Amino acid sequence: MVIYIKFGCNAIRRIPEMNEWTYSDFYLERGGNLHPFDYAKPTSLAEARTLLAQTAADGVVLAGGSDVLRRIEEEVIRPQVLIDIKGLPELRGISFSVHGGLSLGATTTISALAAHNDVRRHYSLLVKASHQLGSLRIRNRATVGGNICVALPQTDLPPALLCYDATCHLLGPEGERTVPLSECYKGTRQTALEPGELLVRVTLPAPAAYSYGAYHTVRQGGQTTVVGAAVLARRASGPSTEWRIALAAAAPYPLRAYEAETHLASAEPGAAMVEKAAELAMRAAQPADDIRASARYRRSMVGVLVRRGIEEVIEQLSGRGR
Amino acid sequence: MKHQITCKINDEVTRMEVESHRTLLDALREDLGLVGAKHACVSGECGSCNILFDGEVVSACMILAVEADGAEIITVEGLAESERLHALQKAFLDHNALQCGFCSSGMLVSSYALLQSVSRPNEQEIRAALEGNLCRCTGYADIIKAVQVASRARR
Known part of the structure; x- marks a missing residue:
């Protein structure tokens, strides 16, 4: 080897x-x-499904290419054919309705997502996460679907999507099925997608009456996130607050910190509550040692970033005078 | 597999025959002789191969040539008008915003894209636009200054 x-x-x-x-x-x-391969750009879903079924193990889906082309260049993968899904109209575009929520086509670029008015207004945590993703030229190519399907721990968008309870719509030979994003991950580079299945779009439930989110990371400008934490608070009409916490680069894949969330929802507000939630998030983390940071550093930064996130959110909530 | 593609490069309609596995960067540099975009990291990290692809900054090394079918591309060669340098290029020269020059085409393309959307960017906006463009000799202060000067000169 x-x-x-x-x-x-x-x-x-x-x-x-x-x-x-x-x-x-x-x-x-x-x-x-590059290692030679063929290229196909289907123009209809039917054509794409046929291609995916035919090529099975030798075919790789190409969207933004920032992950796939790099892996081909490094000879980590040697696909026979790349199936470019950017020509499929069903995978494009963003739609929003106040009652129906948000729908993101899988090939929506990160830049397009961050610039969309409804996303900025109702799902601002997605925008914050987008701004931390790579550099501008990566955001201009990288896609929402790609950021999910690579199933890498350090992806920035999935933690924010997890906070909004996103659902993935998968199209396969048998038809379409939906899987909550939190159940889409099986491990690093492993998703619930069956061979021949394609992520078509991601949907988010209708926005809460009020919500505020924070995304804090350790990273250098333009580079991969070393570790990150997304914190979101949602309020319907009443005073009760629903919390979401999700972590980047803190486990084999993007992860919700459920126990920390539950604690925030039930505990008496105050500094002790924040500390305890940060500690529970650290416990939920299963970080890896790698070239960018040690597991120990990552775990301890999870505590710091989650605490910062919660504090920012609480400040914002109290600023609204309840 | 070979593909016939047609795209607009620096305002000129260009037809090319490219292999599936050819990157846009190689096609530009080797087939068309547009060597402004540099071949460096080949992994989207350094910004030396920046071009405008349908109006947006992208890494030419991370795009296949065949994906450019129907696209409008501007490379650093497309910034000057015949013999007249673009305000950015002039400002880079006047303010010593380069030493070895390897990163300059990427810096210029990123700055050009910024000035297309923000006519008078502040330092923060310039820094954000140049994020991920690596310079290993000049440092970034003079580059940022040059972009500021150029944005004023354009008025």
Whole structure:
């Protein structure tokens, strides 16, 4: 087995037979070409379904490409064919109604999401999360569906979507089915999508009468989130507040911190409540050690970020004079 | 597999035959000789290959050439009007916003996109627009200054 370690732009490679590390540029080694594959751009869902069924294991869905093309470049995957789903009208666009909620086509770009007026007004936590996702040029290409389907811990949009109780609509050979986003993740790079299934859109329930969300992260500008926490409070007409907390890069996949949420909903307001909730979130986290941070650092930052988030939300709630 | 694509590059309708696995960056640089967009990290991290794709800044290394069918593309070569440099290019020169110049085309394209949407950006907006564009020699202060100067010069 050849081991690659990627440092920003280039990599060093360990060649076991020689037992040494050598500098490597995958791209130049191949003479400046990606590993060859075919490309198909279906224009109807029927065509897309046929293609997905035909290609099964050898086909990879292409949306924004910021993950897929990078993995091809690094030779982590070698698909036979890329199926570009950007030509499917059913996967495009954002629609909103006060009673029906929000529907996001899977190929909606992060930039388009963050610029949409209804999203800004009623689901502002999605906008905050979008602004923390990669750099502008990534946000201009990366899609809502892609950010979910890569099933990576450090994705920024899913924690916010989890806070809004998002549902994924999957289209397969048997028809369409819905799965709550919280049940979509099976592990890192593993989702509930069956072979041949396609994420068509993500829907969010109607907005609460009032809601406020905060998304705090550890990250350098333009780079991947090292660890992050989304906190959302919702109020219907009464005084009771519903809380949501979801974490980025703190577990094998984006994760809700249910116990911390329950505690916030039931405990006496005050500093002790915030501390306890932050502690419960830390306990829920199952962070990994990797090149960006240690598990220990991540866990301790979960506590800090969740506390900051709750404090920001509480301040905002009290500012409204209840 | 080869594909016939037609796109508009720097205001010129261009037809190309490209392989499925060819990146837009390679097609621009090697097939069309537009070497302004640089080949560097090939993973969307550094900003050296920035181009405008249907009006939005993107990494040309992270897009397949075949995906550009029907798109409108502007590269750094498209900023100047014949012999007259764009205000941004002039400001970059006047204010020493480059040393080795490798990152400059990416910086210029990002700044150009910013000035298309915000005519007088403040420092914060400039920093946000250039986020993720890596410069390894000049530092960013002069670049930000140059963008500010250019935005005033355009009036």
